[in-house]
Amino acid sequence: MDTLETRELRYFTAVAEELHFGRAAERLGMAQPPLSRAIQQLERRLGVRLLERNRRGVRLTGAGQVLLHEGRAALDAATAAARRTRRAGGADGAGGPRDRLVLAVKAAASHELLQKLLAAYAAEPGAAEVEVLPSGMCEEEEMLRDGRADVALMHTPYNSLAGFDSEELLTEGQIAILPAGHPLAARTALTTAEVGDIPGLPPARWPRKGTYPPGPGPEIHDQTQLAQLIALGRTMAVFPDSARAWLWSEHAAVPLTDAPPVVTHIAWPAHSHSLALAGLIRTATRL
Amino acid sequence: MDTLETRELRYFTAVAEELHFGRAAERLGMAQPPLSRAIQQLERRLGVRLLERNRRGVRLTGAGQVLLHEGRAALDAATAAARRTRRAGGADGAGGPRDRLVLAVKAAASHELLQKLLAAYAAEPGAAEVEVLPSGMCEEEEMLRDGRADVALMHTPYNSLAGFDSEELLTEGQIAILPAGHPLAARTALTTAEVGDIPGLPPARWPRKGTYPPGPGPEIHDQTQLAQLIALGRTMAVFPDSARAWLWSEHAAVPLTDAPPVVTHIAWPAHSHSLALAGLIRTATRL
DNA sequence: GTCGGTGATACCTGCCCGGTATGACAGGGC
DNA sequence: GCCCTGTCATACCGGGCAGGTATCACCGAC
Structure with missing residues (x-):
């Protein structure tokens, strides 16, 4: 009566994202008519109009926007439940619920910190196995969810x-990471305004949620590619100080005086409370 | 394949909470055999043993404990999606997604603050309608979830x-709220140790998640009842300072010197971003 | 031993989910 | 004006699976 089925949420989010029943049905691996009917039933069940069917395509109503957001969260929670349960498979109730941890971290960031953390935690008595999961540029949040x-x-x-x-x-x-030969590379400090629009050296762009922000710079897929393009003098990038660890000799690093400081956090879903996770967090805060 | 159906979660949490297939089936309004089968299918689908069936009841495995927690969160998210979508029903996409807000607040707490907040917000241009939902002693978190x-x-x-x-x-x-006639009521200050075990005046107990903590004091259902029992000299209670607003003449309030300060927050689900909510929060922080 | 209470199995039925075929309707091109 | 295209909705049908009933297998209590 008042709790939505996962199937309904899957169907609706597909339609809401595609704004097109046909494409949504294809994405879901089904035919269009049953999808139309399912959405109608959902609207009737909720007593709320979710989609505005105009002659040309589909538009979300206010309620539809709400359901898209809340539904994504609910779907994430449901798949999280499945994944974490599977992962806990081996461990039986004896100790904590979980004895294996998956740690998501940007491939290019915090390498030293990560090494220290893993070494210190592995030395702890009763430490769980930690699997390091390299994540894309900003998808850690999604991975936790x-x-x-x-x-x-x-x-x-x-x-x-x-x-x-x-x-x-x-x-x-x-x-700022610049090609070593660039004139600005000799400076001892720069401002964000100065590096934001260097003629002939557009800042690199990397994807957020699968799409690239607009701009003149090259589209980056991984950190090696970025390093190469900077070394070739084709682009530049702004990184936290610890990125110096992976710089090449063809790179130059110049501090940005007015850039906001980058704070590294260890983060976890608020409701989790496994012993292994608590141990890892304790180790991290003691570093 | 990797996302659980709400039905599966509903069934499993029922069994995991009851630890008894028959009672769980009754709670779900169905017969026991299909429930047994559903759980078996779930275990097969996840490739994980969730329950330890002994003769004489059922026990959760480690994976089962994980699924109980994660599943509750997922179910909450799914019902939240339904509720919030229904609530957004009238509003069409024009302005923000939502133009009605439900504010949960303990019936007995922060009365002045609440009044000021509601008055200030109602004076804002474009303010949404705010429905005040009195909550039990500590269920605000669940209500948001x-x-x-x-x-x-x-x-x-x-x-x-x-x-x-x-x-x-x-x-x-x-x-500390005491009967006016009690010897300790004349004191200008007390410590938590002093009020924790007053002979003949056991502290009142109220439910957390439906169950009462153990102790000698009376079980409280609402604030009026508590006020009455204190006035009758049968119990005492510890409250934030603002509780003075609803004290009776038969009550005495004595400050606790070593009790941790109580901080009132306005809180909301992290992922929400409606205009109406943002306005209410802005108003609250400006008080 | 028998009996009570547990969860599992066997079998059947009806619903509902999904597929195919088709309709209604609005634009766009010529 | 016409038809053609692309869109979502409707009509109808078949199969899978959820759920019910009846029963079994097992164990503990007395």
């Missing part, structure tokens, strides 16, 4: 900590 | 803010 990860290293202001518990680990400044 | 409320007034350390966004509104000390 949908259960692909149990805990993550996040970096404000790039990541948002909303909805998670977290502990602060490290604060660092930011640097 | 399952969508009965959109925003809540919470009081640390009684409430936990884990998983929500929040803003601090007010900090206050705590007082």
